[in-house]
Amino acid sequence: MYALTDRCWYSKTHVAAESCTACGVREVSICRDVCNDTLRDMEDMSQRRQFSARQTLFNEGDRADMLFNVLRGMVRLYKLLSNGRRQIVGFALPGDFLGLALEQTYKVSADAITEVEVCRFERRAFVNCVENRPDLLRSLHAATSHELETGQEQMVLLGRRSAEERVAAFLLALRQRYQRIGACDATLWMPMTRQDVADYCGLTLETVSRTFSKLARDKLILIVPDGVRLIMIDRLQRLIA
Amino acid sequence: MYALTDRCWYSKTHVAAESCTACGVREVSICRDVCNDTLRDMEDMSQRRQFSARQTLFNEGDRADMLFNVLRGMVRLYKLLSNGRRQIVGFALPGDFLGLALEQTYKVSADAITEVEVCRFERRAFVNCVENRPDLLRSLHAATSHELETGQEQMVLLGRRSAEERVAAFLLALRQRYQRIGACDATLWMPMTRQDVADYCGLTLETVSRTFSKLARDKLILIVPDGVRLIMIDRLQRLIA
């Protein structure tokens, strides 16, 4: 898949190649298991696009004209409340598909945390394709189911865990996701801010910062620029057992 | 659909008829939009079953041999943490399908809150059917997407809302679900305990009770046996705006 010994998997030099068959994220995307005909259809429909850090991909409520497959970088998906409170419902990594539900309007907002490259589809065309291609629908359903399960885990985290457990669970889940896309490393790349982590974990940024500090003081993690190195994964796991 | 002026829609006398075409919950189930052939297949696979209140339908981690469509009653879906903490991730009502993800093991536990009647499928047979019936897959995907969206709303509730907002949002969401299945009424049927509501809203049962009392004191709701009557829906809505 990627060269993974360092964090170059998300760097500019490892952009997925132009062709789907050579695409670097195909192995972890909804297009992994589709047949060749379907893949060709998808390739014909797709356009490559880039977003710079902090650019918006779409806003909750907008007409969902475009669907995205993330190729590189990190995207935050979130909902806002009237008074500015924000809940991040997920961080999208390479291989993640935005718009799984195929619905007419976006149900969350999305913006780029880092520079982001995506494979973009027009929704109408994509939906048409899905209608004729049960293998693609099957993939979409599997991905949606997986998201649903992740969401249920997150409800447990938000509803029933302490601050320390939330942060530990967040770190371990992030690690698992990097493993899944073949980008694992004892050092987790964390381009998001403390505020982002807080808005994902249902905490304040100060509590997140204090909790990171405590975990570092206890030598379970090491805080490094743009990331965290997991030192004692077993003890992190015991925290959330 | 049902006779709805009172709460009889969930009573024993309104059990869905034996035939799928005459089924009382079909209009709100995954089988709503499937073609006649698919429906016949599903009917052949399905078995009617009953569970009494507090009976377990399945436990998280078990092999998912059976899938369920709820016909009558209410089911709680939850996850447990080691020390007994519980997060309820959803209440299943008539028309809700349990096992949308078609996965090999259950990701949550489910037990009956009331007496429950279900339409039950063997997973293997069901999955086989889905493979050959894109229309059913389409329905499953739509239902799964809807669950995913509901889950994201719930993350906002759990991560960023106050106790009062959580309870208000819970009541309004419950009302919407009853509306959706054609069982709406100013009085919401709430057979679950305060502990269940607490475990759904990420609160303690005392906080839920106090919040209900406050909403009742403020005349936004009226607490009645086995339910809550919504008196000033607009003010509840303003609470969560």
Added chain:
DNA sequence: CGCGACTTTGAGCTATCTCAACAGCAGTGG
């Protein structure tokens, strides 16, 4: 009637939030 399960209410406690100060660092411009 009396028991058990659920609910309500009260009072004190604490995990987390809020507010505030400060530190590190990158970019900017004199």
Added chain:
DNA sequence: CCACTGCTGTTGAGATAGCTCAAAGTCGCG
């Protein structure tokens, strides 16, 4: 080259929403 600014992160101290523990109230049911 260095002051300055803005942004992110850290740390401290006091405030508070919701939790915990406890007691009493309600209701259905044998």
